[in-house]
Amino acid sequence: MQNVVAVVAAGRNAGPTVLGQRNIHIPTAGKIRAGIKVLTRKAQENPAALSIYEEGLRAGRSFDDIERSIVTQIPDLARPLVPKNVPYFTVRPGDFPNPETAAQIMRLYAEDRGDGVPRLYRFPVIFPADVWQAVMPHGLVAWGAGEKKFWSEYAPDGRTRVCKCYAPVPPDRSGRKPARTFGGRKTQLRRENNGMCDPENCREFQERKCNLSGRFIFYIPGVQSCDAFELPTNSVYSMTRAIQKFEALAFLRGGRISGFLDAKRTTFYISKVERDVPHIDEQGRSVRTKIWLIELEAPIDVTALLNVSDGTVLSDTTRETLTLDGTQPGPGVSASPPCDQVGAPADDRDPDDKPKRQSGADACDPAEPILAVVDAFGLERGRFEVFAKKKWGTGWKFNAGGRARVLATLESFEDLAALKAEVDSVLG
Template sequence: MTQSIVSHRGSDAVPATVLGQGPARIPTGGKIRAGTKTLSRTAAENPQARAIYEQGVAAGQSFDQIEQALVTALPRIKTPLVPKNVPWFTVRGQDFSNPEIAQQILRAFGEDRGDGHRLYRFPVVFPSDHWQVVMPHELAAWGASEKRYWSEYSPDGRVRHCKTHAPVPFDDSGKRVIRVFGGRKTVARDANGGICDPEACPEYQQRQCNLSGRFLFFIPGIRSISAFELHTRSFYAMNAAIQKFETIGFLRGGRISGFLDSQRTPFYLSKKLVEVAHIDEQGRPARVPQWIIELEAPVDVTALLRDRDDDEAALVQAQLATQILSGPTVLAAEGDRVAAPGEPQDSAAPTSAHAGPRPQARDGRPSLEDLLSRALACGIDRQRYTAYANLRWARLEDQPAGAGAGLG
């Protein structure tokens, strides 16, 4: 299975080993497909091809396995299978390291909408807070058995390069291949100076190089230490997902990993029928209906905003608890001495000559200055408490003295 790079939490350096020094990787143990494959028109006219296809589908084989069986049995059919856009996701046992997981997913989240028991919508949680990690993507051109060219960005993210595998090295005699440690090396492609420029790329113009991406996630309730992946080639699906990731990250302080709120709300992946615009072979704009992957975040946005307020409240309450538990006398600003817990209030009389009496409470409610004085007694400066109160309730500085009702 393929792997994806993820960032470490914390700043500890990764120790160097003989296998290299690099970030941690999350292995994937299964693949959910966005669509399905059916027999091409030529293959559908062949009775043997139809029999092989139906047997493979009934046995739960992957489409790669079915296609390989068709190519072996009918080598004259160059393209036996073609992709088909459908409103459900395809989950097959042979696409998982443990085939039983496919059945677990279908039993837990599958439903029958008239086309059999299918997977139309399912919950997911992402393992990283960086959308580039949970949705890696690239421009790639594939050959018969391997990836020929692919795009990579420079470390500063400014230049997109076109990469390829380095030639296999030979020894001085030119007859013996040199063993390469750590796998084949990669180099910049000679064409276009190693720059990925789709408009000047013959492979891209001939539709041999295409955008390819995948979502990496865990499914709540499905026990697996390995993540699952869902591939897509839809620019619209990936672009819409990026917008959702960035919005949720903004509301959650940069976090998109894990559940979205205290109610354990996950993301959901489903499919939506939309009209996709494209340019036809004659250069004219056209629109065609397609089922594309949709990332859902069914969460109450106001709850996410309230969670951020509660974080601020926790900071203030933690400081107050620390002052109460520690018990020492706290010196307030302007020379005022504030009594520690258990100390008589008389000893907290003002010691500076210019310190006047506190404003009296109105109707039993604390005044604004009284609130700020109490915050100061707990070691919280005026600006910090005012910023917290403005965020939690209303602007204190816009209220008249004595308007602090409900804040104490």
Template sequence: MKHAIVTLSESQPAIATLLGQGKSRIPTGGKIRAGIKVLTKRAAEHPVAQEIYARGVAGGQSFDDIERAISQALPELKSPLVPKNVPWFSVRPNDFPNPELASQIVNAYGEDRGDGARRLYRFPVVFPADAWQAVMPHELVTWGANERRFWSEYAADGRVRYCKCYAPVPMDHQGKRAIRVFGGRKTMLRDQNGGTCNPENCHEFQTRQCNLSGRFIFFIPGIPSIDAFELHTNSFYAMSRAIERFETLAFLRGGRISGFLDHRRTPFYLTKKLREVAHIDDTGRAVRAAQWIIELEAPIDVTSLLQAQDDDDAAAQADEAAQRLEYREDDAAPVTHRTGAIVATAPASWSMRPENTGQHEAEADTRTNGNDDQPIAATAKPSFTDRQRDATSLRNSAPSAAQVIAAAGEFGIAAERYEAYANCHWGPGWLLNANGRRRALDEVERYRNDPDGFVDKVDAALRAHQPRA
């Protein structure tokens, strides 16, 4: 099988080369299936279909290959197989470039739960990126016979969702020969709905031809492969629950979901849980049905992650205290403070010994160079608090509170509303704590592709904390 390519939505711009203009990508080289496929009722009536299916399953063929073989033998059966929800994952050799990887995965993590068959019910995974959008890409997509026909894609600002399709292959001036296209097929906006993705007004979505499709991208500890593996899912519930866990762990780990979860090399786990899922039937009624849903587990002691954060904060505070006690005149370097249009510079002779920490800010002497609109630098003695704040900011490279509030303001959230939200969501200490400001900014950045979702989250949090009459 060919290697699939997953595009990172938050990658940095690549250095311009002939083949390096695109975004960073994670190559994938193997698929684990969420379930199995079985013969339809009509296909099961044909002995030939039964024979091909049994032979393919016994030989470890992929269900796509089995279905293709049945369709070739029985052209009247266009879709001879149908998905079946089961409590285990399918790991078949033909779904991997190296078929041996399938047996290695099953041998390492498979279980026999009393039916005599060794199957994959639960297995560890490690994600290769910190943005959940990169390790769980998803889209609305309509498939043709061999390729995607239409698919959703967000604009660069994350506010508009477009419906894309492949552009027609250009022909030469005589109209007899296709022009060779460099860099793969070109894409374009679909004509319908002005090129926007609007499921309520989309024929393909309403006729169930267009559906949500996503996949987890991961490595499996102990399985040697330079390519990542992928697990496809169409379950809105599975992906929504995974996002909740990704965001929770990212908050506790300073924005990280990649790698092992703690110093004990604890990984995530993928498994399945039987849950009742609600859906709307054709008559508009809400009905519930039991289904095996993919579940993302993180078997760690959350308090240990909180303790690790406390240790990091304590180390930072100890570093600051040491700097206060050990700073001497000879070590002092000019630090520039800006207040409005005035530039105040602390001279190297300003002592940072503890006995000076109670001194008030020195008054700045404002002078001009003949142009009232262009004030020149004035020498001033900053307070120890200002000097300490600048040094800490430089050392930690943490965003300022103003930067976080400005980032939220790009979503149309007023500063006072965001501050109220952050105070109740992160605690009032987020303004003073470098890690708190960093986590707050990371949360805003994660919603770049869903600004309306973040606005709704802020509004819901503020409503929940309003005093009741």
């Protein structure tokens, strides 16, 4: 199919190596925490636990380290610390391999908001990948004794959620000791629920032993580190709102969320906002509670990303990743094909076959190359356009970033059956 816009999709897996073909993994060097941990009422009544806690705070130790020390010295206190929701982030030297990194973050971005204590309320971040699943990995996790016991993953079809666990280590040939494994511990589907992740019928989830666990992965401008940093969270509200921001910015920037947001070197910011969120209480009633949530900010003038003259969105990355007849569009040039080339993929056909090439104003439809791909799949154009309008909004075909995103989605399907399944799931 000639003249069809080709997209180089960011974040595709590279070819397999001796260590296997794996998902994107971004190494991190230290954690910024979304809150603090405080002693339980029972632990506060224990002078030894109180002393260990206060000494650990003064020394800048991580809360996990402080809790381990209390449990080691006072075994009767199995869980001496509980999380506390606060309007600021916690940066402790004990959470970083290089304690000076924590001090550097606080020097650059901590604020005193009137109580005499510098705290981290808001800080800039740059995400290192254009796939939001890579910079905000998350899943359902049940922890055992110091390691993951069960966890959720998606099957290769991207729709089926499965429950996995570590496989037993087989014995070696002698049968007297475990076999030496290559490439880390093997995993397998959990036997219960036929390996499906089904929270409503999962014992661990209903007993609150399996919970949503996620983290943001980013770099911080001005902080010297080869590795990224992470911000753990288990808030479905924070992660859902972040996904909406990621997708909106990616749509406007030709699929990009990495790097600076504009020519002014604007970055994302991470802060906290207090919101009313609903939850189900022990009696099954819906109640609302005020909590501090992680908020992802993008302080940019969105109209600056729009090319007002022709209504298209065309970022530098779009120019780099879109090709037309093997030629990249230059600055200010739309990624749409010229009118005399639109429709080239669909030759004049017999009335009983595909529709004939359109003429006049319809021939200048900027989405024609994409609809030609739909024709090649064998899907009816009208149904696809209803699907695209519902999934991406009415303006997807009139900006280059939207068209690139839709075409990349089309290219991800292997056959008509997979594409029809996605269309049916959206349209019902």
